[in-house]
Amino acid sequence: MFKRITAPETMPVSVPDLLEHLRQDDEGQEALLTTLIRTAYQQAEHLTGRPLLPQTWKYTARGFPRQRPQPGQYVEWGKAPFHQGHIKLMPDLTAVTSVTYTDPLGVQQTLASDAFYLDGRRIYPVGCWPQTQWDTPVVVTFDCGYFAADDDVSSLCCWMKLFAATLYENAEVNQPGKQILLPRDFVNGLLDPYLLVEA
Known part of the structure; x- marks a missing residue:
């Protein structure tokens, strides 16, 4: 049985980074944005099948x-x-x-x-x-952890911002009269360099 006892100290995307991506300056949503960032990171690890940060x-x-x-x-x-x-x-x-x-x-x-x-x-x-x-x-x-402290994680950061922004803009599962579907191959393709492939 595996259990994580120490999570990564910091996320590659900060709240100000996400606010800039969202084109907003309302820092009163810090708790929500922090949750979205961590959710995006967890999903990135799930999709790649590997622990990304130390x-x-x-x-x-x-x-x-x-x-x-x-x-x-x-x-x-x-x-x-x-x-x-x-x-x-x-x-x-x-x-x-x-x-x-x-x-x-x-x-x-x-x-x-x-x-x-x-x-x-x-x-x-x-x-x-x-x-x-x-x-x-x-x-x-x-x-x-896949990345070292000084590695370039630009692609991962872009994916996390897109994923977190999508969660932010779609706060409900069902939105009458509104349907959004991001092109999966493009968005998840940002994680392709980190996919774990084992024989």
Whole structure:
């Protein structure tokens, strides 16, 4: 199970940016515009399938993953490859902060950083994963994000302004006598450079 524990500190689009895009100067709507900006950002992550700005997540599972032996293969408990399954985290992984678990004696442990290695978004053990107490969680805390702090995010900003402005101008789901449909290929095409494509 994944849970975000630290959201991006700032949005690439500010309230003044959106006000300028809307051609308005009413800063009394700051709470509404802030919500629209964050909604636009969340939708951008949903459409691209990746965390765009730097953020921190937590992955929780019951025990470490187990790699099943081949049919007819006998593997002694605690020996490879039975304890060599990998943990798949979110895309654009930048760092693993900690891996914690509860050992068979009920003591919480933190896995040493040299006891595992990263291959893309996957974590593999160096040797085998340690044994854990039955039905206790393994927690991996990690950082991820497609963009670095100094990256150009102009295309993302344009898309967020368009999306937020559309929400602003269409405050109701059904508007009698008024129907607006933005050209989807053009608008969402602004996010194409950031789409996650995996084999």
